[in-house]
Amino acid sequence: DTAVSQTPKYLVTQMGNDKSIKCEQNLGHDTMYWYKQDSKKFLKIMFSYNNKELIINETVPNRFSPKSPDKAHLNLHINSLELGDSAVYFCASSQTGTSLLDEQYFGPGTRLTVT
């Protein structure tokens, strides 16, 4: 059973389009995250949700909008895609999100290419 799954795995689209990435976790965790990993492998937190409530909202363009319909799902919608949005986007989850010791479980990543 996949713990954290993301769809799609690959996404190729043109500038100006709107796209969504979906994430689901079956671990019963309370907190979910979105990270962006650039071409140099630098991993940066974008958002986190705890029980559907937005907790972390880093300095991310407002073209990026996360949505959490329930605590097992966290989707990422991106409007008006730009070349600089090309990256691998990782979804992750952690058990509580309120405990420092929680490790995070990562999904397989979605490689977004904007042409």
Added chain:
Amino acid sequence: AQKVTQAQTEISVVEKEDVTLDCVYETRDTTYYLFWYKQPPSGELVFLIRRNSFDEQNEISGRYSWNFQKSTSSFNFTITASQVVDSAVYFCALSEAYTGGFKTIFGAGTRLFVKA
């Protein structure tokens, strides 16, 4: 501000060599956790270990060992008798309190190549 520095961008070793991946962190908090994650070529990050700021005991797990030294703000990772399957990007990370929860800051990663 918090920061995690992995000064080694890439390391290349021959199988069976020992290799140490360095991690230096900065934080003003007294309570925090440090982590190591592995990202193999398949892409998915995998949790390896955590250490809290009050526990400076070294840890060994098979060929892996971790050395946490608060005095130098370092949390280094050593792989003994490296194997080709150890080839991956390794990330050191720091967790500290954030409004409503915690925030994890990742270092830039060290890419390890183990050649047969």
